[in-house]
Amino acid sequence: MSQQAAPPNRIRQLREAAGMSQQEVADAIATSTGGKVSTTAGTVSRWENGVSPLPVFRRALADVFGVKVPELGVPSAAPVPRPRSSAEDFMPDVEQDQRVVDSQRSWKSTRTLLNQNRHRLSQVAAGLYPDHQLGATGLITGPGWIPDAPVDLADIALTELPGAPEPVLDGTEREAARMLPDLTLTRPYPRYTQAVRDLARPRLFEDRVSWRMTGVDWSDGAGRMGFAATTYFAAVDVFEPTAHELAYVALDADGGLAERPTLRDLPYRKLIGAPFTFARRPVMPAISTLTVRRDGDRAEFLMHRRDPRAVAAAGGMLQVIPSGIFQPSSILPAARALDFDLWRNVQREFSEELLGMPECDGHGRPVDYTSGPFAVLDEARASGQLSVHCLGVALDALTLVGEILTVLVVNADVFDGLAADFVDRNDEGQVVAERFPFTEGGVRGLLSSGRVAPAGAGCLELAWRWREHLLPA
Template sequence: MADVEAPNRLAELRARAALTQQEVAARAGVAVTANQVSRWERGEQVPSLRYQRALAGLFGVEVPALGFPDRPATRVPRARSSAEDFMSDVEQDPRVQASQDGWTATRRLLNAHRHELAQTAAGLYPGHALAGTGLIAGPGWIPDAPVDLADVSLVEVPDATPPMLDGTEREAARVLPDESLMRSYARYTRAVRDLAPPRLFEDRHAWRLLGVDWARPTLAFGDTTYFGAADVFESLAHELAYVALDADGNPASDPSLRDLPYRRLVGDPFAFDRRPVMPAISTLTIRRDGDRGELLLHRRDPRAVAAAGGMLQVIPSGVFQPSSLLPAAREADFSIWRNIQRELSEELFGLPEADGHGRPVDYAAGPYAVLDAARAEGRLSVHCLGVALDALTLVGEILTVLVVDAPVFDELARDFVDRNDEGRVESERFPFTAEGVRGLLDSGRVAPAGAGCLELAWRWRDVLLG
């Protein structure tokens, strides 16, 4: 019996990428299911163009290479749920399409020019810029010397007052595209979900920064969610990109706060009650060999991540959030060190992401136990360098440095992966020297948080290398 020709190449590309239908569904969009992917593969349905673009990005091909026909296959009509409204294959009204195309064009420019835009944004807050890194720091947010992480206390404020702004304000709506002829998108994250979904885009619980006090030293936190914070911080970034860049990505103006209504509404960037300040923990990892050091860096894949795609970043780096919503996990995970360990295990060892849906992490096993032992023996040290904000997004950044003795590092490095879900681990080890650090900082290739870690770590090089 002759083989039946496949209606498209989706099943072939999925098999080549070693992904299940469920994994493809999770990365293609919020309302996509494994059954939906199965129907696409069998040719029973043809995904709309927005989902074809998402699939092409997932497999690293152009849309035509997916092999879908130009016109949707005939199918039996069925009732749609409200969650599937945006999946319609019906042709958009040209006015809606123009609005969405303009929005996605600005978002592409935003992601391509985050370094320059961060520098522009830092200039809006004179006196607070951190040495040209694209970060700004509030009064007292950078300690006078690195603080051993063991000396930093974390305080949780479970009944913290919600922030005043949530991304649905009239000023934020100006950067949102049309969802239909009579309705604009209500939130920025919904527009990203539909029009420009990266592979990793999921709403999860996160901790919200509420206070910084290095005199004690203490950091205070409440609760937020990733989307709840992103609706604000990505709107701020999009607004600046739209005003500051022309259609080709060239500087169009030197905007002031008067030209940026949503940023002006946010006001004092260091006021924790104005908006949800979701912090990421960014860690510069240094291999220490005597009085010399080498740096490890990560290139973020623009198809996989919502922010800083294509840029170099320190490794590990990730949002401060629990591994699971179970009470036992939340208590254990409310730790900067545990967050660093989890991100390092995911980004360097290729362990599955603790995405909040499973069981608590077993910190007594695997690389967690090895790292704990090395720290207890003094062969690994971890310090906090300060807290800052990415000037473009006003996202919080807890800046840390992990210094690992060469024998421990080399033993761990045997199991390092060269790629992970967020990008590629750079095979080159960068020298922790004045020339090496300055070359990275001047290149414009390093994300603001990574640049801040480099700047502060070099400032205290002698303390860190001992």
């Protein structure tokens, strides 16, 4: 008889003995350290499966479980020197000059105002492109980016272009310098992501391989989308300075709207030029999905409140769920081939955000789409109990980030079977317990509330426009 392998450590055993979920352990670590360190449920899962936590997390875990560090059962490892941050490289063990401190404090203040006023600023930004606004959602759309009717994801052909030229802009341009705080008296931060990392890091902030959009076309009731490779930080280095610039110019110190700027007042946005030209910058799209539960002639939908401490964008706003960047689940070639599929991306985000499954953070094995909730969703789709359509492509006017807007309609029996395992919270925020009626009052009430992120508002706007197509009698 083969012996069962010994667990890699006692973290799972201690967590289960304490009656805690992986997310509760992650939250407790942040609380026990006064917010000085934080982690995610996915990282706790990796620790339980043998990844060795850093010493600071070992101490925090011991505090959370009320044990001594050796009782965690984590194998000892030789100490590894902590890599110095870019700030430490340039300022070794010396006190910062007050002018540098003031520059960084001003930058952080503007970033805080940006995150607190994203909805208002998206409306201001959309006004810069009056001929391309998608209602009052804060989205703008390029010519031909919205199809004549919803298109089933199965009817959209994706093409990857490995030899596509690199975008012209990368966030290091002279016009972007005003959005970067000082690193030293003689040098600003070289990139926006490095400033975020050092001065205002959200809980989820990791560079990952992603896809950037190179084209979109709708014809004959079908669709074609082109993509090339990029990374998450490469896109952030362009889209967050674009938003930061507008906040800096448009808002006063209290977050009030000081003025409505023109493109002449926004040199970096002006440098980007026509926002619908994919070659100018990395247009990294998110896939945002409105999930609708259908029960006969009644329908209702879910929303997600994004935690501003956890995410780099749309923090504090309501968003449709699931929603996530279009990117492979792993750096392994087999995963990349499997994951170059809009439906697979929707499924992964559904499993992570609604079912609490560990996030596919780019470092694991390819996802097994033949089991668990993936198999349930595939079967429901094949049997006609679930449909998933694309409503179009748009840009968040504030950041000029791409948005692939989709809607998933699922019969009540399938939905309720999955909903039995829905979580209240996930790594990105809180799943709103209330289900909103998919009625004109329910949709318009949310859209007029000023609380919905642009992508979510676009999904609601278009889904209600095409409700008879999506929910046929």
